[in-house]
Amino acid sequence: MSDKNTDATAYSVPPVERALKLLRHIGDGHKCGNLSTTSKELGINRTTLIRLIHTLEANRMIERIEGGAGYRLSVGLISLAAQAVHGRDIVQICQPILAELTHSTGMSAHLGVLDGTDIVYLSRETPNTHLVSNMRAGSRLPAHASSSGRAYLAALTDSAIREVLAGVELKAATGKTPTTLDAVIEQAHLDRAAGLAWSEGNFELGIGSCAAVILDHKGELAGAINVSGPESHFKEEGHNPDGPIKRAVLKAARKASAGLGHVTQAD
Incomplete structure (x- = not known):
């Protein structure tokens, strides 16, 4: 393993890694309507997954889809992405x-x-x-x-x-x-x-x-x-x-x- 990879692992923050993993998963089109299935797909404990979803939703990074179909990326994240791109x-x-x-x-x-x-x-x-x-x-x-x-x-x-x-x-x-x-x-x-x-x-x-x-x-x-x-x-x-x-x-x-x-x- 290279020094670069070793440093990345040593300084990685697991809760942040899990939140990013969830955001990418939703961004790829997975609505996460079934939390048990999403938990298995991402390898994230179901209770932790629920907390991540509530935190991201509270910070407008994701939002609920009408009719209980799950979640999608929200305006908070879209705004950040737009600022980064432009x-x-x-x-x-x-x-x-x-x-x-x-x-x-x-x-x-x-x-x-x-x-x-x-x-x-x-x-x-x-x-x-x-x-x-x-x-x-x-x-x-x-x-x-x-x-x-x-x-x-x-x-x-x-x-x-x-x-x-x-x-x-x-x-x-x-x-x-x-x-x-x-x-x-x-x-x-x-x-x-x-x-x-x-x-x-x-x-x-x-x-x-x-x-x-x-x-x-x-x-x-x-x-x-x-x-x-x-x-x-x-x-x-x-x-x-x-x-x-x-x-x-x-x-x-x-x-x-x-x-x-x-x-x-x-x-």
Whole structure:
């Protein structure tokens, strides 16, 4: 176990860990209508679970659903989350860039960051069409399967990829999803060589995607920008390294990086 993990365990506060575990559980769509079932699912004593629910409800972190159907996240937590998201420079910088990217491609554009082994979307822009992405701010996707996650992993060393995904069950989203560490690293090599992650139905059948990373003023990974839309658009562009979708995404990523203070040699 690394020193970082040891320190995290030593300073962890169990009641807080349980409260966070419950909040994430509810945030994932579990309504916790049956407390006995929830207690077993989370490994939290039923009496402790009841106390946690009452405390979180009193502090407006969760609220009861009408008709006794359980609980959902409440305005108190939503307000905190909104403050956290809008307080991040990367969101403020990228929002107009996402809007410009959506306008130029006619597709949904997203900003994501790596959180553990997942990509979490912080923001998005959608075109005024009937076919738009269902990914919203707060949505989580497995890094090894999604285009933004693949772009992130491609920017890491092979050893760093192994560390990030150590002990993780690499589930398949489609038949194109790498499900072993070696396969993930092989995909990362291809994405690294291309300078972006390209998907033609890799994560969701019928949906294409393209992603590139954003770097901060230190040259470190800060996030990833992607667009997603009908797979047919991506098949048309195919392996053309200078296709319009690729150019637009790379331009947006460079602009976002510059906004965070990243300076390239060309600059």
